[in-house]
Amino acid sequence: MLTRPASWLTAKRVRIHGLLLAVCLWTIYAVDISTPGLRDRYGLVKGTDFLHFYTLGSLALRGRGDLLYDMRAQAIGVRERIPEAAEVFYLPLYGPQVSLLFAPLARLPYGWALTAWLSFNVVIYALCCYAILKRCANLQSHGWTALILAIAFPGFLHLILWGQTSGLALLCFTLGFLAINSERHFLASLAIG
Numbered sequence: 243m244l245t246r247p248a249s250w251l252t253a254k255r256v257r258i259h260g261l262l263l264a265v266c267l268w269t270i271y272a273v274d275i276s277t278p279g280l281r282d283r284y285g286l287v288k289g290t291d292f293l294h295f296y297t298l299g300s301l302a303l304r305g306r307g308d309l310l311y312d313m314r315a316q317a318i319g320v321r322e323r324i325p326e327a328a329e330v331f332y333l334p335l336y337g338p339q340v341s342l343l344f345a346p347l348a349r350l351p352y353g354w355a356l357t358a359w360l361s362f363n364v365v366i367y368a369l370c371c372y373a374i375l376k377r378c379a380n381l382q383s384h385g386w387t388a389l390i391l392a393i394a395f396p397g398f399l400h401l402i403l404w405g406q407t408s409g410l411a412l413l414c415f416t417l418g419f420l421a422i423n424s425e426r427h428f429l430a431s432l433a434i435g
Contacts (some may be wrong), residue, residue: 275288293327295344298348300345349415366410371392
């Protein structure tokens with residue numbers, strides 16, 4: 243016999259399950275990246291997706307826009323700057339604006355650049371979650387639950403695990419939502435594109 247969801251789906255249970263998920267996911271992440279050097283326990287370069295953005299930023303620093311779509315040249319560039327990532331290849335999919343965006347981070351050694359990028363993404367994610375929480379009246383009384391679920395969200399883990407750029411997309415959509423909610427439709431169209 244099925245019971246009504248309201249009888250078993252309580253805020254306390256949601257918090258407990260979210261907390262369990264967060265502890266499991268982030269513990270696995272911590273163990274995975276706790277190895278010395280740039281490789282994780284699985285042998286992957288830490289921040290694997292970010293490595294490509296870092297490489298594109300390096301091309302911008304060198305004024306080598308002609309290599310943006312040359313997979314072989316990018317692989318050679320990775321090998322030169324980060325020998326630990328010698329066998330990593332990426333399909334050249336991104337335009338020159340991505341290369342320019344990551345040029346400042348490419349001035350740093352890879353480990354520091356990755357740390358800065360991940361920290362930036364954590365701040366973006368936290369600010370977006372906070373803005374949504376403050377804007378949505380029905381969520382405000384569930385602040386702790388929202389915080390736990392935001393930390394437990396697998397999409398956030400993957401943003402950090404791989405060093406993805408989806409934090410920027412989240413920022414754009416959050417700004418778009420806030421603008422629409424304030425009936426500033428032109429600003430919303432600028433934020434979303």
